[in-house]
Amino acid sequence: MAKKVFVFDPTASDKLSSVRGVGRYLQILKENFAEEFTFTSSLKSIKNSKDSVFINPFFNFLASPLTLKHLSQKQIAVIHDLIPLKYPAHYPAGIRGNINIFLNTQALKNYDLIITDSEASKKDIRDILHIEEGKIKVIYPCLPKSFSKLKIENLDLNENFCLYVGDATWNKNLVNLVQAIKIINVTCVFVGNVFGSQTRKLVDSQNNKWLLEYKQFLMETKDDKRFIFKGFLPDSDLLKLYQQAKLNVLPSRDEGFGFSYLESASQGCPSVLSDILVLKEISAGNTLFADPENPNDIADKIGELYFNKKTRNAFSSKALQRSKFFSPKKFKKEFLSNIK
Numbered sequence: 507m508a509k510k511v512f513v514f515d516p517t518a519s520d521k522l523s524s525v526r527g528v529g530r531y532l533q534i535l536k537e538n539f540a541e542e543f544t545f546t547s548s549l550k551s552i553k554n555s556k557d558s559v560f561i562n563p564f565f566n567f568l569a570s571p572l573t574l575k576h577l578s579q580k581q582i583a584v585i586h587d588l589i590p591l592k593y594p595a596h597y598p599a600g601i602r603g604n605i606n607i608f609l610n611t612q613a614l615k616n617y618d619l620i621i622t623d624s625e626a627s628k629k630d631i632r633d634i635l636h637i638e639e640g641k642i643k644v645i646y647p648c649l650p651k652s653f654s655k656l657k658i659e660n661l662d663l664n665e666n667f668c669l670y671v672g673d674a675t676w677n678k679n680l681v682n683l684v685q686a687i688k689i690i691n692v693t694c695v696f697v698g699n700v701f702g703s704q705t706r707k708l709v710d711s712q713n714n715k716w717l718l719e720y721k722q723f724l725m726e727t728k729d730d731k732r733f734i735f736k737g738f739l740p741d742s743d744l745l746k747l748y749q750q751a752k753l754n755v756l757p758s759r760d761e762g763f764g765f766s767y768l769e770s771a772s773q774g775c776p777s778v779l780s781d782i783l784v785l786k787e788i789s790a791g792n793t794l795f796a797d798p799e800n801p802n803d804i805a806d807k808i809g810e811l812y813f814n815k816k817t818r819n820a821f822s823s824k825a826l827q828r829s830k831f832f833s834p835k836k837f838k839k840e841f842l843s844n845i846k
Contacts (some may be wrong), residue, residue: 510544511845513574518547522622528564528766531584531649535563536627538838544738552577559845562617567591568603571613575770582844583617587762588630589677596676598715611635611709613759619844621645625764626784641842646788647763648837649829652741653772667693667752668808669736669775669800671744671766674700674720677796679757679824681719684726688735695734695751697744702737748773751828752818753811757798776821778807790831792824 517529536545543561546552549572552560557579565572565583568590590597591607599607613619614635620642622628628642668687674680687694699705706724715739725734739747754770754777761784767777768788779785781795796807811818 507689509557509559511539511561512544512578513545513563514549514551515545515547516564517817520809528649531563531586531647532620534647534834534837536794537651538648538834539841540844544636545631548808549573549575549681551578554744565610565614565617565620567607567610568597568599569610570606571609574609574613574616580616580619580845582619582621583614584621585627585631586623587627587674588634589762591634592630592760593677596716596719599799610825619643620839621844623647624784624787627788628750643840645840646832646842647765647768647836648832648834649768649772650741651834653745653769666757667695668753668812669695669697669747669753669770670755671697671769672756673698675716676719677758677760678719680723681726682798682804683755683757684733685801686808688730689801689805690809690812691732692808693732693734694755695736697736697746697747699738701735703735703738706735739777744769745773748775751775751806753778755804756785757796757804758782758785759798761785767793768829768832771825774822774826776818776825778804778811789825790828792828793821 510639513535515532517532532545535543552558557622559580559582560578561571561584564585565585567588568840590599591736611731618641620631620637622631622642622644625644625647628639628644630635631642632639640722670683671676683694700720737745751770754766754775756764756766756777756779756781758764760782764779767779767785770777777793779789779795780798782798786795794807794810797803
């Protein structure tokens with residue numbers, strides 16, 4: 507590659523970001539472009555030259571702008587979703603946040619291309635930010651290499667739990683998931699940094715509007731043995747859970763992509779997903795869909811997979827086949843084609 511490509515890496519200075527979505531995306535970039543890209547936590551190392559490219563892999567409107575300047579010949583912003591901007595009542599930005607939103611909107615003018623994870627997110631970027639469609643490119647993520655190490659020999663999943671992997675923000679819809687689990691009366695395992703014991707204690711003591719849904723979730727799951735919290739897990743342990751679970755569940759009100767669907771699908775674990783456009787796009791319909799605002803419907807769909815072995819195995823095969831669409835080869839080819 508003739509051009510020097512720099513990718514900003516926030517995980518070098520913010521260790522918590524390594525266990526969030528930005529960490530997963532950077533993991534994928536590093537695995538696929540270790541030889542082609544330079545990953546750096548210092549903007550000073552980026553030279554404004556005719557043959558350089560700068561990639562901001564997590565353009566966050568609520569944080570201070572990474573840069574207000576044009577650092578290289580070509581600048582690329584990766585915007586995974588606009589959920590906080592799309593639902594401001596549930597993600598109040600405050601004075602500082604609104605200032606950052608304004609500054610980032612101005613900073614975005616210095617970027618030549620926007621990469622996003624789905625057609626649904628592309629539509630939001632076009633409609634909310636009023637960005638011309640030709641400046642936005644959808645490049646579907648792939649999975650890290652760790653998810654291809656263990657091969658599925660048997661799709662007959664016999665363990666007695668369903669699985670939720672992710673965050674606990676309003677769009678994740680965890681209160682309705684709790685109600686559904688109670689209706690269908692099964693066990694659900696929750697995985698994610700936010701479900702660690704220390705984080706749960708911290709959230710319980712805070713008065714933050716962003717945490718209202720999560721605090722209600724904690725209250726409704728307290729001392730209920732049907733809800734098991736595992737916190738953050740390394741991929742090796744997460745793989746085992748996906749392979750053992752009867753199903754993965756993602757009842758989100760909105761998503762930018764829906765990574766847990768792809769992760770679970772790669773391990774032959776079927777999913778119950780929200781009946782929303784982005785999850786229909788990512789799954790290509792190879793799953794069971796539920797109304798995210800109807801706990802009874804979520805419960806019914808969980809029950810179809812949890813208690814029906816034939817249905818579960820059929821959707822396991824469909825999920826595994828669908829996961830092959832999101833290949834590292836395709837991801838790398840499309841990413842490199844947009845560096846030119």
